[in-house]
Amino acid sequence: GGGDPAAGGGGAREVTLTLNWYPYGEHAPFYYGVKQGIYDRHGIKLKIQAGQGSGKTVTATGAGQTDFGWADTSALATAVEQGVPAKSIGVFLQTTPASVQFFTEKNISRPEDLKGKSVATTAGDALTKTFPAFLKQNGMRESDVSIQNIDPAGKMAAVISGRTDVLLGFASDQGPTIEEKAGKDVGYLRFADFGLNYFSNGLLTSKSVLQKDPELVRKMVAATQEAWAQAEKAPEAAAESMKGAAEQLPSPAVVLEQFKTTLTLLHTDATKGKAPGVNTAEDWRRTIETFQRTGIITEASDPSAYWEESVAPKG
Amino acid sequence: MDTVSGDRWRGVVERTWRPAALMAALLVVWHLVTVTGLVEAYLVPSPARTFELMIDKWSYLWGHTWVTTVETVLGFVIAGVLGVLVAVAMVCSRTIESTAYPILLFAQVIPKIAIAPLFVVWLGFGFEPKVVVAVLMAFFPVVISTVTGLKSVDTEMLELAATMGGGPVKTFVKIRFPAALPHLFAGLKVAVTLAVTGAVVGEFVGSNEGLGYVILQANGNMDTPMLFAGLIVTSVVGVLLFLLLDLAEQLMLPWHASRRGAAVTTLPAKGGS
Amino acid sequence: MDTVSGDRWRGVVERTWRPAALMAALLVVWHLVTVTGLVEAYLVPSPARTFELMIDKWSYLWGHTWVTTVETVLGFVIAGVLGVLVAVAMVCSRTIESTAYPILLFAQVIPKIAIAPLFVVWLGFGFEPKVVVAVLMAFFPVVISTVTGLKSVDTEMLELAATMGGGPVKTFVKIRFPAALPHLFAGLKVAVTLAVTGAVVGEFVGSNEGLGYVILQANGNMDTPMLFAGLIVTSVVGVLLFLLLDLAEQLMLPWHASRRGAAVTTLPAKGGS
Amino acid sequence: MKTAGMTTTSASTSTVAISGVSVRFRSKRAETTAIERVSLDVAPGEFVSIVGPSGCGKSTLLKLVAGLLAPSSGSVALLGEQVRGPRRDIGFVFQRAALLEWRSARRNILLQAEMRGMNPAAAAERADELIEMTGLSGFENALPHELSGGMQQRVALCRALLHRPRVLLMDEPFGALDALTREQMNVELHRVWRETGTTVLLVTHSIAESVYLANRVVVLTRRPAVVQEVIEVGLPGTRDYSATMARPEFAAATAHIRDLLGAVTGHD
Amino acid sequence: MKTAGMTTTSASTSTVAISGVSVRFRSKRAETTAIERVSLDVAPGEFVSIVGPSGCGKSTLLKLVAGLLAPSSGSVALLGEQVRGPRRDIGFVFQRAALLEWRSARRNILLQAEMRGMNPAAAAERADELIEMTGLSGFENALPHELSGGMQQRVALCRALLHRPRVLLMDEPFGALDALTREQMNVELHRVWRETGTTVLLVTHSIAESVYLANRVVVLTRRPAVVQEVIEVGLPGTRDYSATMARPEFAAATAHIRDLLGAVTGHD
Ligand SMILES: Nc1ncnc2c1ncn2[C@@H]1O[C@H](COP(=O)(O)OP(=O)(O)OP(=O)(O)O)[C@@H](O)[C@H]1O
Ligand SMILES: Nc1ncnc2c1ncn2[C@@H]1O[C@H](COP(=O)(O)OP(=O)(O)OP(=O)(O)O)[C@@H](O)[C@H]1O
Numbered sequence A: 001g002g003g004d005p006a007a008g009g010g011g012a013r014e015v016t017l018t019l020n021w022y023p024y025g026e027h028a029p030f031y032y033g034v035k036q037g038i039y040d041r042h043g044i045k046l047k048i049q050a051g052q053g054s055g056k057t058v059t060a061t062g063a064g065q066t067d068f069g070w071a072d073t074s075a076l077a078t079a080v081e082q083g084v085p086a087k088s089i090g091v092f093l094q095t096t097p098a099s100v101q102f103f104t105e106k107n108i109s110r111p112e113d114l115k116g117k118s119v120a121t122t123a124g125d126a127l128t129k130t131f132p133a134f135l136k137q138n139g140m141r142e143s144d145v146s147i148q149n150i151d152p153a154g155k156m157a158a159v160i161s162g163r164t165d166v167l168l169g170f171a172s173d174q175g176p177t178i179e180e181k182a183g184k185d186v187g188y189l190r191f192a193d194f195g196l197n198y199f200s201n202g203l204l205t206s207k208s209v210l211q212k213d214p215e216l217v218r219k220m221v222a223a224t225q226e227a228w229a230q231a232e233k234a235p236e237a238a239a240e241s242m243k244g245a246a247e248q249l250p251s252p253a254v255v256l257e258q259f260k261t262t263l264t265l266l267h268t269d270a271t272k273g274k275a276p277g278v279n280t281a282e283d284w285r286r287t288i289e290t291f292q293r294t295g296i297i298t299e300a301s302d303p304s305a306y307w308e309e310s311v312a313p314k315g
Numbered sequence B, C: 001m002d003t004v005s006g007d008r009w010r011g012v013v014e015r016t017w018r019p020a021a022l023m024a025a026l027l028v029v030w031h032l033v034t035v036t037g038l039v040e041a042y043l044v045p046s047p048a049r050t051f052e053l054m055i056d057k058w059s060y061l062w063g064h065t066w067v068t069t070v071e072t073v074l075g076f077v078i079a080g081v082l083g084v085l086v087a088v089a090m091v092c093s094r095t096i097e098s099t100a101y102p103i104l105l106f107a108q109v110i111p112k113i114a115i116a117p118l119f120v121v122w123l124g125f126g127f128e129p130k131v132v133v134a135v136l137m138a139f140f141p142v143v144i145s146t147v148t149g150l151k152s153v154d155t156e157m158l159e160l161a162a163t164m165g166g167g168p169v170k171t172f173v174k175i176r177f178p179a180a181l182p183h184l185f186a187g188l189k190v191a192v193t194l195a196v197t198g199a200v201v202g203e204f205v206g207s208n209e210g211l212g213y214v215i216l217q218a219n220g221n222m223d224t225p226m227l228f229a230g231l232i233v234t235s236v237v238g239v240l241l242f243l244l245l246d247l248a249e250q251l252m253l254p255w256h257a258s259r260r261g262a263a264v265t266t267l268p269a270k271g272g273s
Numbered sequence D, E: 001m002k003t004a005g006m007t008t009t010s011a012s013t014s015t016v017a018i019s020g021v022s023v024r025f026r027s028k029r030a031e032t033t034a035i036e037r038v039s040l041d042v043a044p045g046e047f048v049s050i051v052g053p054s055g056c057g058k059s060t061l062l063k064l065v066a067g068l069l070a071p072s073s074g075s076v077a078l079l080g081e082q083v084r085g086p087r088r089d090i091g092f093v094f095q096r097a098a099l100l101e102w103r104s105a106r107r108n109i110l111l112q113a114e115m116r117g118m119n120p121a122a123a124a125e126r127a128d129e130l131i132e133m134t135g136l137s138g139f140e141n142a143l144p145h146e147l148s149g150g151m152q153q154r155v156a157l158c159r160a161l162l163h164r165p166r167v168l169l170m171d172e173p174f175g176a177l178d179a180l181t182r183e184q185m186n187v188e189l190h191r192v193w194r195e196t197g198t199t200v201l202l203v204t205h206s207i208a209e210s211v212y213l214a215n216r217v218v219v220l221t222r223r224p225a226v227v228q229e230v231i232e233v234g235l236p237g238t239r240d241y242s243a244t245m246a247r248p249e250f251a252a253a254t255a256h257i258r259d260l261l262g263a264v265t266g267h268d
């Protein structure tokens, strides 16, 4: 691959990456990688696009509307089961940022404290589906809390205004924002800290790209891994790199906070010390088992159904 | 008597067979498109699977449909009444017209889903925000149509009314309003379809029930059969409400030219008693 | 000459001062509401901050506004042309009318945001899906209004046309269509506001530019000043397009009763040459 | 100012007092002076016919009296009161029938009663009486588009008579009627006028009709309408139709009006 | 079947051949028989007037001939061809003016030309000629609502004459005109008819007009309209207005028609 003579000067090939959402701190490494010329060096001219939810990103990737996607593994698993021809080429957030978020003034420190609380969720998203498993894991039932489905933007307003007590979200996303807006400390109950871990965001592409241009995929994975590794070493610079790349961003403080939180999610015990984005089949198996248990997928397949291991450099 | 009811029956068949045929044709196309794999199942499910699901889950769907229908109807009725009142005020007074227009336009153009947090915080998660969104969506066409209708009344009729000294209220009730009805109905028809959309969008904003919830959840699960079932049911609700309005129009405006049928072809009845 | 232009100038002032005063009043209320902390900043920003931001980021906003405006105008024009054509076809043939109605209704009632992912998959993240959503939103009011308008032509005028033997095309161009224009404009006015919403909703679904992108991102970041800036600009686009249509109506339909002003108060001009 | 001399001084006792009225219409294209310094006083209970060339301003004049138009200069008083806006103490038959297309003939007539809040039972009875009188029986429930032109005009006439107005303004109310029906209507109108003492202003194109019915006939000139002459019709109060037509005063008056209008000969 | 005998056999040579035509209107409320077994033949170039009581079915008859209505029974032929739908080889003046409110007087007249695809320059010239003839000069650019009732009617008349139709159907075309203007129009119409050999069917309420203009006058009865009598007017071809009125044949014909219509006396 990469031999397309029409593909721009310098041999760099134009490639689109659609994010799971609008740019926020978690995505800093991509911008950093572009800024540092990491992608260029791998022969990739990366164009980063905003997304509108992991589900749409996975579908659009499978349908070939974007070369690569950045999306939640649970969305990928659901999509694969439905027949979307997309595959993961490395999960980067191997610890889920899924968490219950609330103001510390609510005095919640353990899952049991959620009893009788109202929970803001978004209908149909993965968090909402794994939440019952999280409750069960911690000896509670779904009926112990009252679930309220709200639009993603409305969730934050609901918690700030006190319409609901807590929200389900990614620790790397809403938490820092509401902390800043309300001027109050936010506490988290991370699913991963309370016995429920599974893969979260990662890089994916369509089966047809994998088939037609495995070389490009390899370059993309390598470049992305390098970008994340570099960003991990210089979080401030990475967060800084987003400035100007996307005009409308959370405040720099929030971006940094979001990214720092993200950095705590990069590895499982099995991949500690390895390059970001390197997965083990065992971890995949565990995630798939969790997804099946929580009803995100009905039948568990082999990791190879979701994950293309061949393109990932072993780190 | 027999012939009359026979005629009526034939009329119903006459009016329904074409849309029915079209629906059947669309179903066939849908079926073929999915069966041949032209469109993948993760995007569009097969009609068979969709209807199977609808039958399996009919009580689930019915419950949510009922919620959405109530919200829609309530929103539509409020929008209709408010819309007519505002239009009347605007026609009565240039001051009101020129001040109200910008606000209305503003309220109309803003994407409702963008102000979801306001709805959530101010109105909570119950019934109200959905009705409010439905009202906001349906309101504008009613106002615009009614204003146009009220203003196109024959000026000579209004002069006549003035010489009868009935005052603005009676003139309105007996002349302006009936004359504006054809316009008003055009507005109401658009409004009722928008009210459905409004209720569903309201449910998107925050809800544990209703077709919006069903659709959103299906979308999240990539459960295309359920998504299409939700969309179909939503459409059916909209179409039925629209047809109800159409019926009301036919009953209330038998005099309107648009109901009198084509001009030139008017034939006096052949034969007689 | 002087008096005429003076009159015109006074007319403009006359027509604009009230909306302007209202806008000012709303701004004051908005200011007070935010300054007193009645509504919190995470929900509604202060006008000062909002306008500050709009000035700071005007080139950013302008770029996105332009994108949305182009999508809107394109969608509106397509919807207008298509809508009129469909309406004409429906008025010409009962067969087409009864078959087309259900499809139109169906297309109208389905919440666009729910099927938008299909557009993204089929049409990508570019220009097209937004225009398609705008067309889908704006289409229906045009059809309904045009059908109503075309059908309310005076039957005697049509009879007259028949005796002139101009054929359906000329009858349409010279009689039916001009007579339907007041209705059509009412439909177009609703349509243009819906086209704006359609373009923005299309951008919600998947886009890297346009006001929908700005708004949704601001919503995600709880960046209320940016959110309100986006909403204000969106509304301004809608209002301006609406006013353009209003102007077109005034220029094209000087004869229409609704433009002739109130009946009874018609005063012949005082004085003369 | 110049016209002051033309105004009679009986304004306070007149039912209709038009003094020095001019009406100018201004449109984008042109300015039309429809009426120029017209003065006219109508005594209580008087019947005045107005004749004049087409487009001279007769309809405009009636609308002035009804308060549906304001004069560009001059003033109009009705029943001793300055006309400033639409007046309800009148009955008006427009040149066009102006019926509500969604109301039956009978309900179009009863509109008058509904707008004035008249007693419904009494109004209904009166309506039936008028329907009978104008020969509309059998078509009470027909919608306007199911009526012939003359029938529509008769409905409009009934509507104007329903409330027994003190002042009746009629703009060519019999124009769409055939000769026979027109005569019958003339006789009926004359009877109604005699019995009720209503003041009537009638615009008509029929010279015979104008003379048969009126105390005075006002002849207007071409546009801009000026009062050319006012003819006192010296006919007796009760007028048998054929007897009246045969009287020399009748012939003299019609001939004179024809001359005034510049008609070549006596056709109407 | 029964009416077959009443049909003249000259259908093929007649311009208008109405044979045994009945028209029944059925509405939700009632069934109205407007016309009952009417037969009438009009020879090429003939001028036929139709008179009859208001609401008897005169307008209905004209619409039948124009193909705007289909008879409930019987048949109509125009220019030797069976009438099955709207016919364009005619000029029609409706009872109401039926003007397009967004077109000026002149452009309303020119509608006829545009619809027929006539040569624009020639049509414009002809329009100006007709405007001149009908005394509308100065109001060419006025919109219908700026015109008086009579002016609107004259515009409709011009429109019907613009294309010099072979058959002219006129439904009370001078009803809103004053006596003088009406006479002028009568004279003009007579001239046009003489010069062009147009076949004319004229519905009118004026007996004098019907006799002055026509070769034959058809008198219809009350609804349902039956042909009561057809009067041959024995007047010379070229008719000076005042001279014609003075002729004994004229007096005899009008008196006879008045009798037929049951009029008490000779007012029209
Ligand atoms: N709204 C208007 N705008 C402009 N000009 C007008 C308007 N109404 C009437 N006119 C003009 O005023 C003049 C008088 O009109 P009016 O209707 O009073 O005539 P009229 O005497 O009733 O004629 P007719 O016997 O034909 O009904 C006409 O020349 C007409 O063109
Ligand atoms: N569309 C219709 N539906 C029902 N009845 C109708 C319709 N058109 C006409 N009629 C009836 O047919 C009869 C004849 O109507 P037409 O208009 O031909 O009368 P006309 O002789 O022209 O009367 P006029 O002199 O008053 O114009 C009337 O009784 C009328 O009520």
Ligand SMILES: [Mg+2]
Pocket: D058, D059, D060, D095, D171, E148, E149, E150
């Ligand atoms: Mg007039």
Ligand SMILES: [Mg+2]
Pocket: D148, D149, D150, E058, E059, E060, E095, E171
């Ligand atoms: Mg008629």
